[in-house]
Amino acid sequence: MEEKSLSTADVNILMDVDFLVSVIVAIGEVANITGVPQRKIRYWDEKGIIEPVDKTSTYRQYDYLNIKKIVLIQELLDEGYTLDVSAKKVNERCIKVAEVFERLKASKS
DNA sequence: ATTCTTACA
DNA sequence: TGTAAGGA
Numbered sequence: 001m002e003e004k005s006l007s008t009a010d011v012n013i014l015m016d017v018d019f020l021v022s023v024i025v026a027i028g029e030v031a032n033i034t035g036v037p038q039r040k041i042r043y044w045d046e047k048g049i050i051e052p053v054d055k056t057s058t059y060r061q062y063d064y065l066n067i068k069k070i071v072l073i074q075e076l077l078d079e080g081y082t083l084d085v086s087a088k089k090v091n092e093r094c095i096k097v098a099e100v101f102e103r104l105k106a107s108k109s
Numbered sequence: 110a111t112t113c114t115t116a117c118a
Numbered sequence: 119t120g121t122a123a124g125g126a
Binding site: 037039040043058 | 119120121126
């Protein structure tokens with residue numbers, strides 16, 4: 001393996017990924033940054049639409065993907081879709097992207 | 110201080 | 119959905 005020096009842009013990307021992966025926040029902060037009310041986030045949890053990470057915890061904890069889905073679902077709701085349809089669309093899209101990277105991972109093996 | 114559930118308007 | 123009560 002040869003050592004390659006990282007460009008400033010590379011470092012910025014690495015910091016962003018490192019940060020996003022480390023993101024674990026409580027419902028209050030999620031509500032603040034997304035603008036989606038805590039009440040609604042808890043409701044989506046009841047309906048099984050948004051599953052917080054770490055079920056053993058007393059409090060709901062959200063990661064990057066949770067937050068991303070919350071933002072996307074709210075966006076579709078604003079566009080007029082029903083909650084169920086919005087949730088399904090977001091999930092399908094996330095799965096689709098995940099499959100793409102799964103293929104990439106496989107090709108790298 | 111923050112989150113949680115339950116319940117009512 | 120917003121808000122309040124009452125406990126953790």
